[in-house]
Amino acid sequence: MKRHFGLFGLFGLFGLFAVLAFPLTVLGQNSHSHSSSRVIDFPDTAEYLSLTCDLHMHSVFSDGSVWPNIRVQEAQRDGLDCIAITEHLEYQPHKSDIPHPDRNRAFDIALGSAGESGLIVIRGSEITRDLPHGHGNAIFIQDANALVVEDATEAYAEAHRQGAFSFMDHPNWTSQRKDGIARLEETNIELIEKGYVSGIEVVNDVTYSDEALEIALKYNLAIIGTSDIHGLVDWQYRVAEGGHRPITIIFAEERSKQGLLDALNARRTAAWYQNTLIGREEHVLPLVEASISVSSARYGGDTSVLRVELWNSSDAEYSLKNSSSYRFHNVADILTVAPHHTTILLVKTITRIESIDLSFEVLNVVTAPGQHPTLELSAMIEE
Numbered sequence: 001m002k003r004h005f006g007l008f009g010l011f012g013l014f015g016l017f018a019v020l021a022f023p024l025t026v027l028g029q030n031s032h033s034h035s036s037s038r039v040i041d042f043p044d045t046a047e048y049l050s051l052t053c054d055l056h057m058h059s060v061f062s063d064g065s066v067w068p069n070i071r072v073q074e075a076q077r078d079g080l081d082c083i084a085i086t087e088h089l090e091y092q093p094h095k096s097d098i099p100h101p102d103r104n105r106a107f108d109i110a111l112g113s114a115g116e117s118g119l120i121v122i123r124g125s126e127i128t129r130d131l132p133h134g135h136g137n138a139i140f141i142q143d144a145n146a147l148v149v150e151d152a153t154e155a156y157a158e159a160h161r162q163g164a165f166s167f168m169d170h171p172n173w174t175s176q177r178k179d180g181i182a183r184l185e186e187t188n189i190e191l192i193e194k195g196y197v198s199g200i201e202v203v204n205d206v207t208y209s210d211e212a213l214e215i216a217l218k219y220n221l222a223i224i225g226t227s228d229i230h231g232l233v234d235w236q237y238r239v240a241e242g243g244h245r246p247i248t249i250i251f252a253e254e255r256s257k258q259g260l261l262d263a264l265n266a267r268r269t270a271a272w273y274q275n276t277l278i279g280r281e282e283h284v285l286p287l288v289e290a291s292i293s294v295s296s297a298r299y300g301g302d303t304s305v306l307r308v309e310l311w312n313s314s315d316a317e318y319s320l321k322n323s324s325s326y327r328f329h330n331v332a333d334i335l336t337v338a339p340h341h342t343t344i345l346l347v348k349t350i351t352r353i354e355s356i357d358l359s360f361e362v363l364n365v366v367t368a369p370g371q372h373p374t375l376e377l378s379a380m381i382e383e
Contacts, residue, residue: 038239039079040247040272041315041340045286048251048268051081051260055124055248056137056169056201056226060094061106062087062126064230068106069113072121074233078245082120082260084139085110088128089148089155103144120257126169127155131176132185135169136197137226138162140261153187156196165264166191167199167224172209182211184219192219198265199224203246203273205236210369213278217368222264223279224248225271244315246273251283275317281367285375288362292318292337294379299352305329306347306356306381312337320360323374335360355380 042050057071058064068085075083085106107123114121124139125147133152138159141147146162147155159166171182182200184192191197199222202212216223227245229236237243251268252259263269270279270287277284291314300307312318322333329346337343347356358377367373 038077038244040244041079042249042272042287043290043313045251045290047286048253048263049255049259050287050290051250051252051255051263052079052272053082053084053248053250053260054080054227054229054245055082055084055086055122055139055167055224056126056204056228057083057085058087058126058228058230059085059106059110060098061085061100063091063093066232068109070232071229072110072113072117072119074229075119076114076117078233078239080119080247081255082122082250082257083110084122084124084137086124086126086137086139087144088126089144090128103148107144120255120260122257122260125159127152127159127166132187133191134171134176134185134188135173136166137169138164138166140164140257153191153196156191157194160194160196163261165199165222165261166197167201167222168197168212169201169226170204170207170228171200171212171215172207173204180207180209182209182215184215189219192221198222198267199269201226202278203271204228205246208273208276208278213366213369217280220267222267222269223271224269225273225278244272244275246271248272249277249279249287251287272316275364277316277365279365279367281373284365284367285373287314288318288365288373288375290314291316292375292377294377295342296382297356297379298382304349304352306349306353308345308347308356308358308379310337310343310345310377312339312341312343315339316364318365319363320375321363322358323361324357324359326356326358334363353381 040052059068111121122139125144127136129152141164142162172180200216201224203225205228225246225248237245249270250263252263270284295311296309318337320335326347360375
């Protein structure tokens, strides 16, 4: 049956939509005001700032799908501290449509787009070669054009002369390593020994490499995690569904380009990938300790069951395995501590005590293949 609206009915319908639209608009604004929940947020440690960085990205100025200003906007929405758009020097599939003899052009556009926003934009390029060199990123360079040379080793040498920090890209890349196992060629070792290469991607896009982590630890390389994004961050990492891009957390003394470079040279980094932190224990454990704290500990009534409130100030949903002598009243030996949330833990202390020491193996923090750090928590018990 068709319904027909008269003039009054039509205006009444518009009025109803207007009334309904007002609270929806308000709700939408409120929701937007909390859209920072997508921001990648980690607390500073006791010694260093925890700076969030994506050091490997592409735009249409090599083989990416977006203009450099979109990379800036995505980074701002994710609350990143710094980015490097690292276009391929040798691989330029869009040059017929976007001719650009200046290899610095993507950086210039991104820097202008960032403006006074506070986002640190670092000049960088990807040295794109077959094995034995493979691909590598040089960041903190001065002029990308000077890296366009025939000899790959000379490209790294020129980056080094410019004061660059260079790292190996996706060493587990199945296009070059069919078994997905990261390995070093003699050429790579020579670059490391000369100081031309100082880091390695343990995480790239949607892959993680235990072998790359072993290489980083063996050769004292910075542990790097990057998106290597070519399309849209939101689509690739399903941000709307709670996902996040892979990043490098750099533990710096100051929030500046020099502070970032100094920290990279000191190897103070960790990778953040699919709700997992990967890094050396001396760097990731202080971050966990800064994230999780006991906000309250008290007994309920006249029982000896202690109510412990754990506050997590980070974006990580930590998975903790009990390694203390206590047993719990509301969970087994695995405890999930939600991000930016208070988690209640009921501890059976048998007798009432004045203070408590708890220890947990942090399962989603990796310090070496198959190894996880231990978090120690202590608290005085309130009356």
